[in-house]
Structure formats: structure tokens, C-alpha cells
Amino acid sequence: MELLDFLRPALARLTRRNFGLSPEVQLLAALRFFATVSFIEVVGEGYGLSKTSVWRCVHTVTNAFLRHAGDYIRLPATRQEVQEVHQGCHAIAGIPRVLGLVDGTLIPIANPSVIDQANISRKGYAAINVQVIVDHRGVISDLVARWPSSTHDSFVWANSAVDEQAEREGFGQSLFLGDSGYPLRTYLFTLLTNPQTRAERAYNVAHVRTRNVVECAIGIWKLRFRCLHKSAGGLRKSCEGAYTLEFLSQKLTYAQRLASELICFSQLALNVLQHDQLLRVAPNWSPHLSSPGLYGQQNLSP
Incomplete structure (x- = not known):
């Protein structure tokens, strides 16, 4: 209602x-x-x-x-919002100043009209690589869904608007947490590969516990919209682009959370359809060409 x-x-x-x-x-x-x-x-x-x-x-x-996409899919901007996320993430495992939890996930594509090797994932099926950022509640605050599954997570991050803003110190002293697939930066912390001391092992434990939130959020999202899950056959593509779907993310109430997830789900479908049309119209089109990001922002290209 x-x-x-x-x-x-x-x-x-x-x-x-x-x-x-x-x-x-x-x-x-x-x-x-x-x-x-x-x-x-x-x-x-x-x-x-x-x-x-x-x-x-x-x-x-x-x-x-x-x-209403811009009202739901956005990183914390005001001092109160940033402080709330900092406190929420710190309460999980004690890591301070965390603004977002980053992870990548493969969204399977069913019945692609154009077979492109760039879309074949390491698991052997056609998919796209989606970067998701959530806060301490598991609410999606940023989504990048325009790269084929063969693209590495670090490349997706490096060509996102969030990384561009972080490079310009747009988030102040705030941090993001990512797994070993992401590059280590002053604003992006990853796991220690070979922890030696007790403090290093404690850091890894805290890192895993905090990042577990984004993994659970992605799992819930895929179960709510089964077409995003491999068990349901994947996100179907229409050769004629029969429906146009775009970006959504979440807030505190269940209805707002559902609305936001619907927007993110919709953007996935739209990007898949646009990518498919580009391949059919221009077979030599490269997925590494720059294209508009979320809210019309221009993501960087190498």
C-alpha cells in the first residue's frame, strides 16, 4: 500500500x-x-x-x-547521514569511518541474441559483472551494471563515479571495504593477504564480519527477484527491447527497500538490453567505451 x-x-x-x-x-x-x-x-x-x-x-x-531513482540510490551526503553509517558499520566489528561495503556479483543473462565472449563468465555462462555498494543496513547506495562478466572487479571500481569522487577526496576521511578483487587504496581497504600478527588477524576477522553485510544484501536481492539468480535461468533479454527497465535502491522501511531494489533490478535489465542492441548494430563495439553512469554521470574509461 x-x-x-x-x-x-x-x-x-x-x-x-x-x-x-x-x-x-x-x-x-x-x-x-x-x-x-x-x-x-x-x-x-x-x-x-x-x-x-x-x-x-x-x-x-x-x-x-x-x-524517483535519485531519491533512493545515493551515497550518504549530509554530515548526519555519514555519521549514522560510520556508527552503524563501527558497531558491527569495530572498523571506524566506513561509508560503504563493496562487492561484485555475476548476474546471468538468459537467451542472449548475440553471443559475445566478453559476456561469458569464468563459470561458463553468459552474465554481466555488477558492482554493489551498501551501507550497514544492507541498503544499496550505488550500483554499476554496465560491464560484461569477463571484466575484473578492480576495473569496474576504477571506472566508476564513486572511485572518481574518492580520488578527488570527495568523501573526506571515509573508507570503503572491498574483498581481494579490489585494489588497495587510502580510501578502499581490502583483506591482508598473509596476516602475521595478532592485530593483523583481528583486522581480517573484523573486515570479513563487516563485509558480510553486502554479501547477504546481494543474496536477498537475488532471491527477491529470482531472474537475477542462476537457478531461475537468468535475466531474459528481448531482441526488440520490449520493456525498458532502470535503476532502484533502498531505505529504512520495507516498502522503500523494495522500491530501491526494483530500481536496481530495472537498471540491470535496461543495460543488458542496450548492450545487446549495440552488439547487434555495431559488432565491433567495445564494452570499454565510456557510457553514462548512474543518474547520467559519465563514468571514466581507460
């Missing part, structure tokens, strides 16, 4: 025709599609909708979410 109140103005049908779909039906149909990624299952649920109507619901609801 909170999501419905949030989206009702954008979903109201401005028409005098009979049997216009209500905002309730549109939202329920779209959420059901996000959960199953199957038009047939939504049609068979008894909503009385055709496949075309379900597609329109998904398109309308997704774009309604996207208008």
Missing part, C-alpha cells in the same frame, strides 16, 4: 474509456512480473489481463519508479 500511494499519481489512467486499469492492478501485475519474469504466469494469475496489458503495466510502473 505504501508503494501504491507512492506511485498512484504516475499510474492513474488519464482516459474516459471503460475498464481502464487501476493503479492497484498495474502495480500488482508489474510486481508479479518482476518476481517471475514471465508474462504467461501473470496472465494466468486471474487478473483478467492480456499479455500486451501486462507489458504496458511493466513499462508504466518501471518508468514511474525511475523518476
Whole structure:
């Protein structure tokens, strides 16, 4: 109901025709599609909708979410927000000044219309490499979802807007925690490869305990939207780009958290569709060319 109140103005049908779909039906149909990624299952649920109507619901609801993407997917900006994240991360295992927890995950792609070796992951299936940053609550605050699965995590980080801002000391004394796949920086701490002293071992334990939050958050996200999980067959791609989906992330309440995850899920689908179209139109297109990042920011290219 909170999501419905949030989206009702954008979903109201401005028409005098009979049997216009209500905002309730549109939202329920779209959420059901996000959960199953199957038009047939939504049609068979008894909503009385055709496949075309379900597609329109998904398109309308997704774009309604996207208008609020900037309100949900953002790193802490005010002093109070930064202090809250610092305190929350410190309470987990005692590491101070942590602003974000970074991790990469593979999102499988089902039925790609263009087979590109850059999209074949080390596990043998087509996927894209997604970088996720969360806070101490597991709330997604930044997402980079435009690189093929063969791209290394360190490259994704180096070509992200967050790294660019961190290089300019835009986060002050705040830190990020990443695993061994990320480069060691003054603002990005990774695990010690060969800890020798008691203090070094204690640091590694605290690092793992704190970063466990982002791993759990990614697991919950994939289970909520099963098409992002390998067990469900992966994120399906449409040759015609039948639906446009973009970025979302979370806040404190469950409804806000769901809205934010929907935005992130939507951006994944959109980026997959755009990448697929570029490959079909320009076979020599390179994924390392620069492209707009989150909120229109221009990510760096090597």
C-alpha cells in the first residue's frame, strides 16, 4: 500500500474509456512480473489481463519508479547521514569511518541474441559483472551494471563515479571495504593477504564480519527477484527491447527497500538490453567505451 500511494499519481489512467486499469492492478501485475519474469504466469494469475496489458503495466510502473531513482540510490551526503553509517558499520566489528561495503556479483543473462565472449563468465555462462555498494543496513547506495562478466572487479571500481569522487577526496576521511578483487587504496581497504600478527588477524576477522553485510544484501536481492539468480535461468533479454527497465535502491522501511531494489533490478535489465542492441548494430563495439553512469554521470574509461 505504501508503494501504491507512492506511485498512484504516475499510474492513474488519464482516459474516459471503460475498464481502464487501476493503479492497484498495474502495480500488482508489474510486481508479479518482476518476481517471475514471465508474462504467461501473470496472465494466468486471474487478473483478467492480456499479455500486451501486462507489458504496458511493466513499462508504466518501471518508468514511474525511475523518476524517483535519485531519491533512493545515493551515497550518504549530509554530515548526519555519514555519521549514522560510520556508527552503524563501527558497531558491527569495530572498523571506524566506513561509508560503504563493496562487492561484485555475476548476474546471468538468459537467451542472449548475440553471443559475445566478453559476456561469458569464468563459470561458463553468459552474465554481466555488477558492482554493489551498501551501507550497514544492507541498503544499496550505488550500483554499476554496465560491464560484461569477463571484466575484473578492480576495473569496474576504477571506472566508476564513486572511485572518481574518492580520488578527488570527495568523501573526506571515509573508507570503503572491498574483498581481494579490489585494489588497495587510502580510501578502499581490502583483506591482508598473509596476516602475521595478532592485530593483523583481528583486522581480517573484523573486515570479513563487516563485509558480510553486502554479501547477504546481494543474496536477498537475488532471491527477491529470482531472474537475477542462476537457478531461475537468468535475466531474459528481448531482441526488440520490449520493456525498458532502470535503476532502484533502498531505505529504512520495507516498502522503500523494495522500491530501491526494483530500481536496481530495472537498471540491470535496461543495460543488458542496450548492450545487446549495440552488439547487434555495431559488432565491433567495445564494452570499454565510456557510457553514462548512474543518474547520467559519465563514468571514466581507460
